[in-house]
Each structure stands twice: as C-alpha cells, then as structure tokens.
Amino acid sequence: MRRKVRISPFWQHFLEMFFVMWLGMAVGGRLFRAVSGLSSSEAFSQYPWQSVLSMGLSMTVPMVAWMLWRGHGRRNSMEMAAAMLVPGVPFIVLCSLHVLSGGVAARGYMMLSVPAMLGLMFYRKAAYSMPMGAPWHRRVPLHHH
Incomplete structure (x- = not known):
C-alpha cells in the first residue's frame, strides 16, 4: 500500500518559488556568460557586481512572474521581489568597492x-x-452585457 505524501500549502508555495528561482538563476547565468563571452569564474572576476546583480534579477523576475500567475497578487509579489533583491545590495556595493570578489x-x-x-x-x-488552485483550473468570470 502506498502512502500519499501531503505537502502543506505553505511548503508547496516555497517549493514552487524555490524551483522557479533556481531555474531562473540557471538560465540567467547562461545568458550572462553568453553575452559576456566568458566562463563563470571569468565573469565573476571581470564583472563582479554585474554578476551578482544579474543573479538577483535572474532569480527574482521569474519568481515574481510565477507568483503573479499563481494568483499571489501584486503586493505579495513585490514584497517578495524586495526580499530577494535587498540582500544583494551589500554584496553589490562590496564588489564595486573591490572588497569582495564576484564569486564570494x-x-x-x-x-x-x-x-x-x-x-x-x-x-x-x-x-x-492558503491553498492555491492550479492556474489552468481557475474559471474566468464571464461578463454579461
């Protein structure tokens, strides 16, 4: 007999956003390397703060898009964008002052x-x-004229 694993809506939201965040980072990193024509270590060395900024945007933009698509609303989505981007600011500043390397x-x-x-x-x-229905299961209200 198989037991069905039940994940709470909270942890489902976390796992979805975490997956989208990491997927975005993987795609964004490849794009940054393609545009710069450099390897990861070369990009972090030659463009340290730009690499960190690129990473932050690559994680945040797809996560916010996913949240909006899943019905989280603008306020929650913008708060999450801030929570994701604000921790990157000190790292960007420290890189631009040559205190930290891009990789670190x-x-x-x-x-x-x-x-x-x-x-x-x-x-x-x-x-x-709160449980969120799959977007493809939502019914769009019809306007009667």
Whole structure:
C-alpha cells in the first residue's frame, strides 16, 4: 500500500518559488556568460557586481512572474521581489568597492536569498498558507452585457 505524501500549502508555495528561482538563476547565468563571452569564474572576476546583480534579477523576475500567475497578487509579489533583491545590495556595493570578489559575493548572496524568502513567507504566513488552485483550473468570470 502506498502512502500519499501531503505537502502543506505553505511548503508547496516555497517549493514552487524555490524551483522557479533556481531555474531562473540557471538560465540567467547562461545568458550572462553568453553575452559576456566568458566562463563563470571569468565573469565573476571581470564583472563582479554585474554578476551578482544579474543573479538577483535572474532569480527574482521569474519568481515574481510565477507568483503573479499563481494568483499571489501584486503586493505579495513585490514584497517578495524586495526580499530577494535587498540582500544583494551589500554584496553589490562590496564588489564595486573591490572588497569582495564576484564569486564570494555570489555565494554569500545565494546563501542569504533563501532565508530572506522564507523570512517573508513566515512573516506573511497567512498569505502563503492558503491553498492555491492550479492556474489552468481557475474559471474566468464571464461578463454579461
């Protein structure tokens, strides 16, 4: 007999956003390397703060798009964008001042992005604990004239 694994809506939201965030980062990293014509380590070395900014935007933009598509609303989506981008600011500043290398900054930023996301989710737990129907199951209200 198989047991059905049940994931709470909160953790379902987290896993969905985490997946989209990492997918965006993978695609964004490839695009950044293609545009710069450099390997990862060369890009982090030659364009340190730009690499961190690219990483932040690559994680945030698809996550916000996913949240909007899933019906989270603009306020929640913009709050999540801020929670994802704000932790990158000190790393971008430190890279531009040549205090940190791009690789060190990127790893630090990645390590802070998940706790920042979870922190906001716990702060707004009610919003992230509601079950969300799949977007393809939503009914669009019809306007009668």
